[in-house]
Amino acid sequence: MGRTPCCDKAAVKRGPWSPEEDEALRSYVQRHGSGGNWISMPKKAGLKRCGKSCRLRWLNYLRPDIRHGGFTDEEDTVIISLYSQLGSKWSLIASQMKGRTDNDVKNYWNTKLKKRLLAAAATTDDLVSTPTRPRVPRLPAALAPTPASTAAAHASLLPSLLAIPTVKTETYTCDDFLAPAAGLQDDDPFAADGSTSASAASSASTNWSAENGGAVGGGEGTFFLDFGAAGSDLGTADDHLQLPDGYYYPLDPSLSLV
DNA sequence: AAATTTCCCAACCGCGTGGGC
DNA sequence: TGCCCACGCGGTTGGGAAATT
DSSP states (O other): OOOOOSSOTTTSBOSSOOHHHHHHHHHHHHHHTTTTOTTTHHHHHTOOBOHHHHHHHIIIIISTTOOOSOOOHHHHHHHHHHHHHHOSOHHHHHHTSTTOOHHHHHHHIIIIIHHHHHHHHHTOSOSSOOSSOOOOOOHHHHHSSOOHHHHHHHHTTHHHHHTOOOBOOTTOOGGGSOOOSOOOOSSOSSOTTSOOHHHHHHOTTOOHHHHTOSOOTTSSOOOOOOGGGGTTTTTTSOSOEEOGGGOEEOOOTTOOBO
16 A cells, blocks of 8 residues: 555666756756656656656756855845745745745755854853844844854844744645746845834835835845744734735735644 | 765655646 | 546755865
């Protein structure tokens, strides 16, 4: 019994892809697309690979618009802020970042961002006693060697960030997200005037990116995250949240924390 | 210089979901 | 209506590269 395998593992090649295989896959997909059927595609392309493996190789590596490595401060910020709201919905997070794949974002978070935050936490001993909502300086600046005060500020967000509840997402799909083709903008996603993501979400009718266009991305400004929005506030005050460039997350009030 | 450890990322695995029949 | 199949996703692993001892 059990689940039937997607392919005959004895008959397919596994492990790293050779340049020849990459070229075969690339040329086939560019000429024919996946044909809507990844399972049958390897055979047509002359590849001894599982269809799932072909799909993954194409999506994560061979696609022409893929960027690898070299995450910018702005991308760090977007990842952190979206993770604080969505949890480990890597495909959704990656969809907001031009040229990034879910696998890339996931790896980057697991190997770098999370560790940096943990390191920041290790430098302070008043992790959770912050009486008010944590307000942290723009993260990328603090990812470098940090003064104690900055490390403490970052550490204060860890309980929220590293214990993000899983947010049920069944009620919406990627198609529900009005994500324009345009990629990551230079502006930080949240206002420089100290408003929080929660307050931004509350001002539902505000064209956020337009009104706060003079944002602080890449500059010296201070960037505030309100990780309280990741918790019980989610989707309660309003039913949506506007991100830069019109990104619109329909935070369905029926979403529940599990 | 060699051995060992740590880091990073490509790839794999298994499950949930949705469409087609 | 229920079953089957393929897709897409998130979690995990394996191995090469880099760093350290």
